Amino acid sequence: MPALDNFPCRPLRDSEFARIRKLAYDTFGLDLKAGKETLVSTRLAREIHRSGCTTFDQYYRRVVEDPTGESLINLIDALTTNHTAFFREPQHFDFLRSRFLPEQAGRGNIDIWSAACSSGEEPYSIAMCLLDELGAASKQRVRILATDISTRVLSKAARGAYPAERFDGVSPHQLRAHLLRGEGRWAGWYRVKKDVRDMVEFRRLNLMEPPAQLGPFGLIFCRNVMIYFDKPTQQRVVQRLTGYLSPGGYLFTGHSESLTGIEHGLTYVLPAIYRKPSFASRER
Numbered sequence: 001m002p003a004l005d006n007f008p009c010r011p012l013r014d015s016e017f018a019r020i021r022k023l024a025y026d027t028f029g030l031d032l033k034a035g036k037e038t039l040v041s042t043r044l045a046r047e048i049h050r051s052g053c054t055t056f057d058q059y060y061r062r063v064v065e066d067p068t069g070e071s072l073i074n075l076i077d078a079l080t081t082n083h084t085a086f087f088r089e090p091q092h093f094d095f096l097r098s099r100f101l102p103e104q105a106g107r108g109n110i111d112i113w114s115a116a117c118s119s120g121e122e123p124y125s126i127a128m129c130l131l132d133e134l135g136a137a138s139k140q141r142v143r144i145l146a147t148d149i150s151t152r153v154l155s156k157a158a159r160g161a162y163p164a165e166r167f168d169g170v171s172p173h174q175l176r177a178h179l180l181r182g183e184g185r186w187a188g189w190y191r192v193k194k195d196v197r198d199m200v201e202f203r204r205l206n207l208m209e210p211p212a213q214l215g216p217f218g219l220i221f222c223r224n225v226m227i228y229f230d231k232p233t234q235q236r237v238v239q240r241l242t243g244y245l246s247p248g249g250y251l252f253t254g255h256s257e258s259l260t261g262i263e264h265g266l267t268y269v270l271p272a273i274y275r276k277p278s279f280a281s282r283e284r
């Protein structure tokens with residue numbers, strides 16, 4: 001490791017914090033509020049150390065000039081948390097089983113988007129749920145798009161292998177049905193079975209720059225990412241997501257994320273569940 005000067009040991013200067021703040025906002029929509037300097041400093045210090053840079057300026061230049069975009073991704077990984085879990089916020093999965101899927105009976109394909117999917121636990125939970133409820137037919141009928149800005153988490157997601165303790169929220173039936181227990185050097189790990197993995201398409205996507213060609217989706221999970229955005233950014237993201245929903249489609253947000261104060265054309269259904277009005281019926 002290179003000499004670290006005094007950088008990792010000292011908090012960011014105001015001007016340095018301001019530069020990172022602007023970069024994170026412009027690129028990812030991240031709202032690093034004043035008062036977060038210490039947190040940002042600590043996380044960045046670790047990242048700078050890892051990157052081999054010795055000064056803030058050197059690090060900053062590398063991030064903005066890196067043609068691969070990898071350094072920017074490492075920066076966002078350092079500034080956000082990728083925390084996730086299988087069947088996190090189980091009310092959403094209850095709703096998926098008890099209301100969303102029965103409503104799809106007799107209809108065509110089911111398109112679901114896990115926006116900000118992190119390391120894959122969320123879209124794989126959705127896939128397992130659909131396989132349990134619809135059986136093997138779901139493989140033909142269901143398309144799950146899972147996106148995140150971070151290529152690091154996406155490569156973990158695509159591998160679909162996790163240490164056993166990550167499966168605390170998964171029932172013994174689901175463990176048997178959808179996971180393979182690792183052996184040898186993979187002892188203590190499970191891998192999501194291929195038929196479940198095949199139901200999910202992973203793709204890199206920055207919610208600040210969504211492509212025009214996407215959707216429509218009957219259901220969008222956009223959970224625990226909007227907490228990083230300020231209100232104007234949340235407003236833009238929710239409006240765009242609404243545009244990607246089919247009429248009558250649902251948006252799930254994280255339970256700690258409220259759409260209060262945001263203008264949207266969605267109907268409140270239950271905590272963290274919103275619905276786009278359908279053409280045919282007026283939603284209550």
Ligand SMILES: C[S@@+](CC[C@H](N)C(=O)[O-])C[C@H]1O[C@@H](n2cnc3c(N)ncnc32)[C@H](O)[C@@H]1O
Binds near residue numbers: 027117222
């Ligand atoms: C806390 S995780 C949420 C994972 C999952 N949705 C859940 O609720 O368990 C937040 C994820 O948002 C991603 N993220 C942050 N900013 C983003 C952006 N502008 N576009 C897409 N993904 C973003 C991060 O890389 C991270 O994986």
